[in-house]
Amino acid sequence: VPPFFMPSTMIHIGQMIEAELHRQERSVIWFARKLYCDRTNVYSIFKRQNIDTDLLMRICYILNCNFFDYYSTEFKENISPIPAKKTASGNKFNKYVEYLKSATKLFSVLLASKRP
Numbered sequence: 001v002p003p004f005f006m007p008s009t010m011i012h013i014g015q016m017i018e019a020e021l022h023r024q025e026r027s028v029i030w031f032a033r034k035l036y037c038d039r040t041n042v043y044s045i046f047k048r049q050n051i052d053t054d055l056l057m058r059i060c061y062i063l064n065c066n067f068f069d070y071y072s073t074e075f076k077e078n079i080s081p082i083p084a085k086k087t088a089s090g091n092k093f094n095k096y097v098e099y100l101k102s103a104t105k106l107f108s109v110l111l112a113s114k115r116p
Helices: 013-023 028-035 039-047 053-063 068-078 088-114
Strands: none
Touching: 013 039, 013 053, 028 039, 028 053, 053 088, 068 088
């Protein structure tokens, strides 16, 4: 049993990555080269509803798009904060929320600094 309840998300990150790749008119082969993987792995990424954060960060840099913002926005719209004095698992959840907020801010700053 996980230390806190994490609701399922309506975000299908693989489809969002694929849409952004097409929006930028980039090929799957180009993307695979940037990720240092085979293009079959790229198609596998497109099918994923969730993704490892390290891989997502690499993808964000490659496509110059902060996909973490989608999670942050969904969280703000659908989740009410848990009071910090609840259970130990509530505290872990609050720490996770704070981590997501700070990671999103940091990544936004990093992407902004890359733009011309």
